[in-house]
Amino acid sequence: MVKFLVQRTIGMIITMFFVSMMVFAIMELPPGDYAERWAFRKFSGTGAQITEADLDNIRANFGLDRPAPERYFKWISGIVLHGDFGEAFAFQTSVNNVIGQKIWLTLAILFFTLVVTYLVSIPVGIYAAVRRNSIEDYALTAFSYLGFALPNFLLALVLLYVSITVFDSSVGGLFSPEYADAPWSIDKAKDLLSHLVIPAIILAWSATAFQLQTVRATMLDELNTLSVTAARARGVPEWKLLLKYPARLAINPVVSTMSFDANRIFSELPIVALVLGLPELGELLLKSYLDLDMFVAGAILLILTFMIVFMNFLSDIFLAILDPRVKLIEG
Amino acid sequence: MANPKQNTDDNLLEVKNLKISFKTDEGIITAVDGIDFSVKRGQTLGIVGESGSGKSVSTWSIMRLLPKNSIIDKNSSIKFQRKSGKVVEMTKFKKNGRELRKIRGGEVALIFQEPMSSFSPVYTIGNQIMEAVLHHRDVTKKEAEEIAVDMLDRVGISNPRQRFKQYPYELSGGMRQRAMIAVALSMNPSLLIADEPTTSLDVTIQAQILELMNELQEDLGMSIIFITHNLGVIAQVADEINVMYLGKIVERGTTKDIIHEPKHPYTQALLKAIPRLDRIGERLTAIRGDIPSPLSRPTGCPFYTRCGKVIPGVCDVKMPESTHLSDTHTVYCFLHEEKDV
Numbered sequence: 001m002v003k004f005l006v007q008r009t010i011g012m013i014i015t016m017f018f019v020s021m022m023v024f025a026i027m028e029l030p031p032g033d034y035a036e037r038w039a040f041r042k043f044s045g046t047g048a049q050i051t052e053a054d055l056d057n058i059r060a061n062f063g064l065d066r067p068a069p070e071r072y073f074k075w076i077s078g079i080v081l082h083g084d085f086g087e088a089f090a091f092q093t094s095v096n097n098v099i100g101q102k103i104w105l106t107l108a109i110l111f112f113t114l115v116v117t118y119l120v121s122i123p124v125g126i127y128a129a130v131r132r133n134s135i136e137d138y139a140l141t142a143f144s145y146l147g148f149a150l151p152n153f154l155l156a157l158v159l160l161y162v163s164i165t166v167f168d169s170s171v172g173g174l175f176s177p178e179y180a181d182a183p184w185s186i187d188k189a190k191d192l193l194s195h196l197v198i199p200a201i202i203l204a205w206s207a208t209a210f211q212l213q214t215v216r217a218t219m220l221d222e223l224n225t226l227s228v229t230a231a232r233a234r235g236v237p238e239w240k241l242l243l244k245y246p247a248r249l250a251i252n253p254v255v256s257t258m259s260f261d262a263n264r265i266f267s268e269l270p271i272v273a274l275v276l277g278l279p280e281l282g283e284l285l286l287k288s289y290l291d292l293d294m295f296v297a298g299a300i301l302l303i304l305t306f307m308i309v310f311m312n313f314l315s316d317i318f319l320a321i322l323d324p325r326v327k328l329i330e331g
Numbered sequence: 332m333a334n335p336k337q338n339t340d341d342n343l344l345e346v347k348n349l350k351i352s353f354k355t356d357e358g359i360i361t362a363v364d365g366i367d368f369s370v371k372r373g374q375t376l377g378i379v380g381e382s383g384s385g386k387s388v389s390t391w392s393i394m395r396l397l398p399k400n401s402i403i404d405k406n407s408s409i410k411f412q413r414k415s416g417k418v419v420e421m422t423k424f425k426k427n428g429r430e431l432r433k434i435r436g437g438e439v440a441l442i443f444q445e446p447m448s449s450f451s452p453v454y455t456i457g458n459q460i461m462e463a464v465l466h467h468r469d470v471t472k473k474e475a476e477e478i479a480v481d482m483l484d485r486v487g488i489s490n491p492r493q494r495f496k497q498y499p500y501e502l503s504g505g506m507r508q509r510a511m512i513a514v515a516l517s518m519n520p521s522l523l524i525a526d527e528p529t530t531s532l533d534v535t536i537q538a539q540i541l542e543l544m545n546e547l548q549e550d551l552g553m554s555i556i557f558i559t560h561n562l563g564v565i566a567q568v569a570d571e572i573n574v575m576y577l578g579k580i581v582e583r584g585t586t587k588d589i590i591h592e593p594k595h596p597y598t599q600a601l602l603k604a605i606p607r608l609d610r611i612g613e614r615l616t617a618i619r620g621d622i623p624s625p626l627s628r629p630t631g632c633p634f635y636t637r638c639g640k641v642i643p644g645v646c647d648v649k650m651p652e653s654t655h656l657s658d659t660h661t662v663y664c665f666l667h668e669e670k671d672v
């Protein structure tokens with residue numbers, strides 16, 4: 001197991017290295033750079049003539065005149081060594097200040113959504129398989145297809161409407177007004193959690209529907225294996241053998257697709273965030289990319305991809321714990 | 332013995348009129364069609380027949396392990412004598428109920444053809460033996476581990492302490508079947524059902540496993556139902572043999588009766604299909620034709636569609652009755668019924 005862990009960790013670091021280079025390449029991709037954009041903002045309409053030399057000066061100020069590899073190493077070492085994602089030109093402050101709070105809130109939404117997804121889909125999928133072709137099974141299947149079919153923004157609007165009219169509470173935003181600027185406290189965290197419920201339900205629904213069907217299908221296969229009959233023939237109580245043998249294998253495909261779920265949630269987040277008025281990174285990513293405010297865009301891209309790579313790493317570890325054959329094949 | 336309801340002949344198991352059907356999309360399939368058999372204490376009953384003849388279905392039903400779509404006919408009876416001496420009717424138990432679970436493993440154990448798939452791949456051999464022991468014996472974990480290691484040693488697994496910690500895929504096929512036997516025997520059953528335990532093994536390993544089973548039976552005094560489609564294998568272990576075809580028993584007798592004086596054309600055909608050292612040079616003859624689908628069971632003798640000695644107008648009309656050739660030897664075939672009359 002230790003060897004496996006070390007292997008996977010090294011693999012993750014190497015992946016992150018390549019990912020960071022790709023992110024940097026994407027940052028370099030658009031024509032022009034922030035120096036031109038800055039000059040345009042500052043001087044357009046003033047009648048001032050900007051020469052190439054002026055632009056070069058501005059570039060030198062921003063450090064944009066250095067060759068790409070040098071800038072890459074400066075950028076990445078700042079991140080790795082100091083956790084410093086560089087400067088947000090358009091905001092005239094550090095990237096960390098611009099995205100800090102939003103990153104944590106995005107991750108909170110992601111984490112909470114994943115927890116909801118798995119807490120619902122795994123036990124319910126197992127139950128549906130054990131009670132296959134029963135009324136409960138059909139009802140659950142219908143319910144999960146609803147999750148596939150309903151667009152998220154519609155679901156968001158409906159839940160928003162219901163919570164305002166029926167519960168007389170606002171679900172918009174992540175904090176109630178009295179906590180928005182308050183320092184962190186237990187009450188503020190509780191407030192955050194209560195605001196996370198609705199977005200998590202919306203975002204989790206389709207992932208839950210998908211994973212529920214996956215768990216159900218795998219569980220059905222596993223239920224028919226000889227090892228289950230063998231355990232039954234040893235007199236093991238039914239619920240105990242169901243959990244010990246087929247259920248353990250039924251969660252494998254869920255665990256191995258955790259990073260897909262994370263990806264799906266990230267891509268569905270912006271529209272839900274828009275409807276519910278949540279702070280979120282997608283919009284900022286787009287805006288900073290259009291503004292050529294590359295360190296902001298780069299930081300967001302890097303953190304999001306890192307999350308996906310990390311989820312992949314986690315699912316590898318969980319898989320190896322669940323199924324010892326995984327280590328054999330790859331170790 | 333004390334119990335007045337004691338089975339006759341000191342039978343451990345007595346099955347009467349066992350009929351089992353399956354509800355399927357194509358209709359009701361009758362897989363076992365009213366058979367009787369019994370197992371004596373300390374003896375081995377062999378059940379032989381081609382694949383699909385109902386060997387597994389009829390024996391798994393003893394432990395009530397058949398899937399949900401199975402129906403055991405209400406006139407069927409499976410009487411098993413528990414260790415306490417009490418005779419219980421297995422067909423009357425609630426599905427997966429408590430008493431049934433005590434009997435499963437603890438009194439009747441089952442080993443399968445596929446030792447690979449009958450172990451769960453994600454738990455160690457030791458884990459799965461311990462589970463069995465802890466369920467059926469009042470012992471601590473430490474003691475259960477000792478029992479498990481002892482049993483692995485006893486079935487001829489070298490380095491049992493190390494094997495205990497290994498996963499099924501880390502063992503060879505023969506080793507796995509030994510481990511499977513160890514799991515079954517660690518629960519100390521009085522009846523072991525061995526469903527084609529050697530079919531997936533090569534000949535040398537097969538011989539070793541058969542020897543092991545004979546040895547263990549002598550030591551532990553349990554009864555065995557040994558299932559196979561190979562009469563050559565069964566001759567080495569069984570005291571009595573039942574020959575099954577298409578859900579019916581067509582001939583039964585002592586091993587000597589069946590091997591040396593087979594009377595049913597199907598049994599004779601099965602015997603011709605096995606290679607024998609004393610008949611080297613003779614041609615092996617596979618049985619011609621295919622087993623009919625259980626969905627379209629022939630009326631009359633189940634074997635008539637393939638039988639070389641079929642009596643037209645008789646065999647395809649009604650089912651032959653039992654003919655007792657001796658105290659031990661019974662056959663269901665018109666050829667012998669006529670001689671009787």
Ligand SMILES: Nc1ncnc2c1ncn2[C@@H]1O[C@H](COP(=O)(O)OP(=O)(O)O)[C@@H](O)[C@H]1O
Pocket residue numbers: 353354355360362380381382383384385386387388389398400625
């Ligand atoms: N789950 C099932 N559903 C429907 N039919 C079944 C099922 N299991 C067994 N059968 C039927 O029972 C017959 C006997 O099967 P089985 O006892 O496994 O044969 P054997 O062990 O002699 O090879 C098969 O031909 C099959 O048609």
Ligand code: SF4
Pocket residue numbers: 595596597632633634635636638639640641642646651663664665666
């Ligand atoms: S009863 Fe007739 S068909 Fe059946 S085995 Fe005997 S001779 Fe053959």
Ligand SMILES: [Mg+2]
Pocket residue numbers: 383386387388526
């Ligand atoms: Mg079988």
